[in-house]
Amino acid sequence: xxxxxxxxxxxxxxxxxxxxxxxxxxxxxxxxxxxxxxxxxxxxxxxxxxxxxxxxxxxxxxxxxxxxxxxxxxxxxxxxxxxxxxxxxxxxxxxxxx
Amino acid sequence: xxxxxxxxxxxxxxxxxxxxxxxxxxxxxxxxxxxxxxxxxxxxxxxxxxxxxxxxxxxxxxxxxxxxxxxxxxxxxxxxxxxxxxxxxxxxxxxxxxxxxxxxxxxxxxxxxxxxxxxxxxxxxxxxxxxxxxxxxxxxxxxxxxxxxxxxxxxxxxxxxxxxxxxxxxxxxxxxxxxxxxxxxxxxxxxxxxxxxxxxxxxxxxxxxxxxxxxxxxxxxxxxxxxxxxxxxxxxxxxxxxxxxxxxxxxxxxxxxxxxxxxxxxxxxxxxxxxxxxxxxxxxxxxxxxxxxxxxxxxxxxxxxxxxxxxxxxxxxxxxxxxxxxxxxxxxxxxxxxxxxxxxxxxxxxxxxxxxxxxxxxxxxxxxxxxxxxxxxxxxxxxxxxxxxxxxxxxxxxxxxxxxxxxxxxxxxxxxxxxxxxxxxxxxxxxxxxxxxxxxxxxxxxxxxxxxxxxxxxxxxxxxxxxxxxxxxxxxxxxxxxxxxxxxxxxxxxxxxxxxxxxxxxxxxxxxxxxxxxxxxxxxxxxxxxxxxxxxxxxxxxxxxxxxxxxxxxxxxxxxxxxxxxxxxxxxxxxxxxxxxxxxxxxxxxxxxxxxxxxxxxxxxxxxxxxxxxxxxxxxxxxxxxxxxxxxxxxxxxxxxxxxxxxxxxxxxx
Ligand SMILES: Nc1nc2c(ncn2[C@@H]2O[C@H](COP(=O)(O)OP(=O)(O)O)[C@@H](O)[C@H]2O)c(=O)[nH]1
Ligand SMILES: [Mg+2]
Numbered sequence: 001x002x003x004x005x006x007x008x009x010x011x012x013x014x015x016x017x018x019x020x021x022x023x024x025x026x027x028x029x030x031x032x033x034x035x036x037x038x039x040x041x042x043x044x045x046x047x048x049x050x051x052x053x054x055x056x057x058x059x060x061x062x063x064x065x066x067x068x069x070x071x072x073x074x075x076x077x078x079x080x081x082x083x084x085x086x087x088x089x090x091x092x093x094x095x096x097x098x
Numbered sequence: 099x100x101x102x103x104x105x106x107x108x109x110x111x112x113x114x115x116x117x118x119x120x121x122x123x124x125x126x127x128x129x130x131x132x133x134x135x136x137x138x139x140x141x142x143x144x145x146x147x148x149x150x151x152x153x154x155x156x157x158x159x160x161x162x163x164x165x166x167x168x169x170x171x172x173x174x175x176x177x178x179x180x181x182x183x184x185x186x187x188x189x190x191x192x193x194x195x196x197x198x199x200x201x202x203x204x205x206x207x208x209x210x211x212x213x214x215x216x217x218x219x220x221x222x223x224x225x226x227x228x229x230x231x232x233x234x235x236x237x238x239x240x241x242x243x244x245x246x247x248x249x250x251x252x253x254x255x256x257x258x259x260x261x262x263x264x265x266x267x268x269x270x271x272x273x274x275x276x277x278x279x280x281x282x283x284x285x286x287x288x289x290x291x292x293x294x295x296x297x298x299x300x301x302x303x304x305x306x307x308x309x310x311x312x313x314x315x316x317x318x319x320x321x322x323x324x325x326x327x328x329x330x331x332x333x334x335x336x337x338x339x340x341x342x343x344x345x346x347x348x349x350x351x352x353x354x355x356x357x358x359x360x361x362x363x364x365x366x367x368x369x370x371x372x373x374x375x376x377x378x379x380x381x382x383x384x385x386x387x388x389x390x391x392x393x394x395x396x397x398x399x400x401x402x403x404x405x406x407x408x409x410x411x412x413x414x415x416x417x418x419x420x421x422x423x424x425x426x427x428x429x430x431x432x433x434x435x436x437x438x439x440x441x442x443x444x445x446x447x448x449x450x451x452x453x454x455x456x457x458x459x460x461x462x463x464x465x466x467x468x469x470x471x472x473x474x475x476x477x478x479x480x481x482x483x484x485x486x487x488x489x490x491x492x493x494x495x496x497x498x499x500x501x502x503x504x505x506x507x508x509x510x511x512x513x514x515x516x517x518x519x520x521x522x523x524x525x526x527x528x529x530x531x532x533x534x535x536x537x538x539x540x541x542x543x544x545x546x547x548x549x550x551x552x553x554x555x556x557x558x559x560x561x562x563x564x565x566x567x568x569x570x571x572x573x574x575x576x577x578x579x580x581x582x583x584x585x586x587x588x589x590x591x592x593x594x595x596x597x598x599x600x601x602x603x604x605x606x607x608x609x610x611x612x613x614x615x616x617x618x619x620x621x622x623x624x625x626x627x628x629x630x631x632x633x634x635x636x637x638x639x640x641x642x643x644x645x646x647x648x649x650x651x652x653x654x655x656x657x658x659x660x661x662x663x664x665x666x667x668x669x670x671x672x673x674x675x676x677x678x679x680x681x682x683x684x685x686x687x688x689x690x691x692x693x694x695x696x697x698x699x700x701x702x703x704x705x706x707x708x709x710x711x712x713x714x715x716x717x718x719x720x721x722x723x724x725x726x727x728x729x730x731x732x733x734x735x736x737x738x739x740x741x742x743x744x745x746x747x748x749x750x751x752x
Contacts, residue, residue, distance in 0.1 A: 044290075048533050049164075049533055049535055049537075050286070050290065051160075051162065051286055051289045051290050051293060052159075052160075052164055052535065052537065053537075054290060054293050054294070054297075055159045055160040055162075055198075055201060055293060056159060056198065056537055057197060057198040059293075059294060059297045060294075067319050067323075068319065068323060068324075068327060070327055070421050070422050070424065070425060071327070071328075071329035071332060071333070071422055071425070072329075072425045072426075074424075074425045075421060075424055075425065075536055077327075077421065077540055080198070081195065081197050081198070082194065082195055082226065083192075083194075083195045083198065083539060084539065084540040084541075085537065085538075085539055085540070086417075086420075086421050086536065086537070086538055086539075086540050087536055087537050088424070088428075088535070088536045088537075091535060091536065091537060
C-alpha cells in the first residue's frame with residue numbers, strides 16, 4: 001500500500017518539530033549558556049536533585065550569570081545573587097533558563 | 099530560661115566553626131553522634147553562673163538531608179528525645195548572601211525551637227552596601243534575637259553570649275508555613291512546593307529588611323580565579339603548590355621525627371639499664387615505650403600536612419582545586435574533593451584519610467579511604483631504596499635516565515594507577531542511593547585565620563593520638579610479644595649455642611650481640627611463623643627470612659629494613675646499609691641460586707606497593723569509618739592484590 005503524499009509532509013513536519021523541540025530544550029539549559037551571559041531560571045527539570053538545586057537558590061525567576069568554566073568545560077561556576085556556585089554540567093542541564 | 103545545650107546551625111562556609119571556636123576556645127572535643135559515622139564537635143561555653151554545651155552541627159543548606167552529615171542535623175532537630183537535641187539554636191547566616199541563607203532559618207524557625215539569628219560576615223555585607231533593618235525584622239520575629247558579627251575579628255561575639263545568658267524562646271511564634279510538617283521529607287514534590295513558598299516569603303522579607311546601596315552591588319570575578327582555574331596555569335600552579343608542600347613535609351618533618359625516634363630510643367635504653375631485668379622491664383622498654391614512640395612519630399607529618407591543608411582551605415584555594423580536578427576524577431567514581439586526600443597520602447596515608455572528611459558523599463569518601471594507602475607513602479622509601487640498591491644495577495637507559503630512578507618512579511606510578519583502577523572497581527561494587535553531586539560554593543579569597551587553622555590542627559592530632567593511638571599501641575605490644583617469646587626454652591637454647599667472646603667489648607662482642615638478637619628473633623613465635631609461611635611465599639620468590647620481615651613490618655613498612663638487618667646480624671645504619679646488601683646478595687637457596695634475584699627483588703617491591711603493611715593506617719580507617727568492617731576488607735583486598743601482582747612479576751622476570 002502506498003502512503004499518501006500528505007502523510008509524508010505531515011511526518012516530516014513532526015520530525016522537524018521534534019528536532020526543533022529538542023534543540024530548543026538543549027540550548028536553553030544552564031549547561032549550554034555562553035560565558036558571561038546573564039539568564040533567568042525558568043524551570044527545574046524534575047529529578048533526584050531538583051530540590052537540592054532549588055535550595056542552592058535556583059528558583060524560577062532567579063538571575064544567574066555564567067562566570068567561568070573549569071578546564072574541559074565542566075564543571076561551571078555561576079553567580080547567583082552575589083555568591084559563586086560551581087556545578088557539574090549534568091547538574092546544570094537540569095536548570096532550564098531563558 | 100537557662101539553656102544547657104545549644105547547637106550552631108547554618109550553611110557551609112558561613113563561619114559556624116569560627117564562631118564555635120570563638121565561643122569555646124580550646125575547650126572543645128570531637129565525639130560521636132550516636133549510631134552514625136558523623137563526628138560531633140561540641141564544647142563548653144562558661145557563663146557567669148552556668149556552663150552551656152555548644153554543638154557545631156555539620157553545615158547544611160536545608161533541613162531536608164542529601165547526605166549522612168545532613169541526615170544527622172534533621173535527626174537531632176526532629177527528635178525531641180535525641181540525646182543531642184538542643185534547647186535552642188543559633189542560626190549562622192552569611193549576611194552578604196541572605197536570600198539562600200535564610201531558607202534554612204525559616205525551616206528551623208518553623209520547628210518551634212527557640213532560635214537566635216547571627217548575621218555573620220557583616221564586614222562583607224557592609225562592603226557590598228547592604229544594611230539590615232532590625233526593627234522590621236523584629237516586628238515579624240519578636241522572639242528572635244539578631245546579632246551582627248564578624249567572626250574573623252570577633253566583633254559581636256559578646257552579644258551572642260549576652261543573648262544566651264538572657265535566654266530566648268518562641269512564645270510569639272508565628273509560622274511561616276502554617277501546619278508545616280517536617281515528615282513530608284520523603285515527598286519531593288511537596289518539598290519543592292514548600293521551598294518555593296519559603297523563597298517567596300524570604301524575597302518579600304528581604305525587600306523590607308535589606309537596604310541595598312546599588313552603587314556597591316557590582317559583582318566581579320576575582321583576578322586570582324582567572325589564573326587559578328586556567329586550563330594550563332591552573333594545573334601548573336596546583337602542581338607547584340603540591341611540590342612545595344611535599345618538599346616542606348619531607349624536609350621539615352624529618353627533624354622532629356628523628357628527635358622523637360632518639361628520645362624514645364634513649365628512654366628504652368635507660369629503662370632497660372636502670373630497672374631490674376625482667377618481664378615487666380622488657381614490656382616497658384621494648385613494648386610500650388617503642389609503641390608510644392610509634393604513635394608520636396606520626397605527629398610531625400600529620401601536623402605539617404594539616405597546617406598546609408588548613409591554610410589552603412582557609413584561603414579558599416581548596417575549592418578551586420576541587421573545581422579543576424572534578425572532571426578528571428569523576429570517571430573513577432571519585433570526586434574533585436578526593437584529590438587532596440589522595441595526594442596527601444603520597445606523604446602519609448594517615449592525614450590523607452583524615453582529610454576525606456570534606457567529601458560529603460559517603461560512597462565517594464569510602465572509595466577514597468579504601469584506595470588512599472595504595473599511594474606510595476614515605477615509609478615505603480627505605481624499603482624501595484634497599485631493594486633497588488640490591489637488585490637494580492646503576493646504569494643509564496636511553497643515555498640519560500638512571501635505571502634505579504626509573505624503577506623508583508615506576509613504583510610510584512604503579513601505586514597511583516592502581517589506586518585509580520581499584521576506585522573504578524569499587525565504584526561498581528559499592529552500592530549507594532546517594533546521588534553524586536558536586537554543587538559547591540566557591541568562597542572569596544581571603545587571608546587565613548590562624549586561630550581556625552591551629553584549632554583544627556590540634557583537633558586532628560588529638561583524634562589521631564586518642565582514637566588511633568590505642569589500637570596502634572595494642573598491636574605493637576602484640577607484635578613485640580610475638581617477636582620476643584618463643585615456645586618453651588627454644589630461645590634460651592639457641593642463644594646458649596652461640597659462642598661468647600672472651601673480651602667484653604670490641605667488634606667480637608658487637609658481633610656476638612647481633613647474633614643473639616638474630617637467634618632471639620628467629621626462634622620467637624614471629625620467627626616460627628615466618629618459617630611456617632615459607633611454602634606460601636615461595637611461589638612469589640621469598641624465603642622465610644623475608645617472611646619474618648614481612649610479618650614484623652606490619653608495625654610500619656620501614657621496619658622491614660631493621661628486621662632484615664637483625665636477621666642478617668648486621669647493624670642497621672639507617673642509610674646505605676652496604677653491609678646488609680652484601681649479606682643479602684650472598685644469600686642462596688639450597689640449589690645454589692641467589693635468593694635476591696632480579697625477579698625476587700622486583701616481586702618484593704611490588705608487594706610493598708600493594709600490601710596493607712601499616713597498622714596505624716588500619717587504625718585510622720577504623721576511626722574514620724567507625725567500624726572494623728572496612729579496615730578488614732582493605733587488608734584483605736590489598737593483601738590479595740599484593741600476592742598476585744608479586745606472583746606475576748616474579749614469573750615474568752624469572
Ligand atoms: N570576611 C569574613 N570572613 C569570615 C567571617 N567568619 C568566618 N570567615 C571566614 O569564612 C571561612 C569559613 O569559615 P568557617 O568558620 O570554617 O565556616 P563553617 O563552614 O560554617 O564552619 C573561613 O575562611 C573564615 O575565616 C566573617 O565574619 N567575615
Ligand atoms: Mg565548619
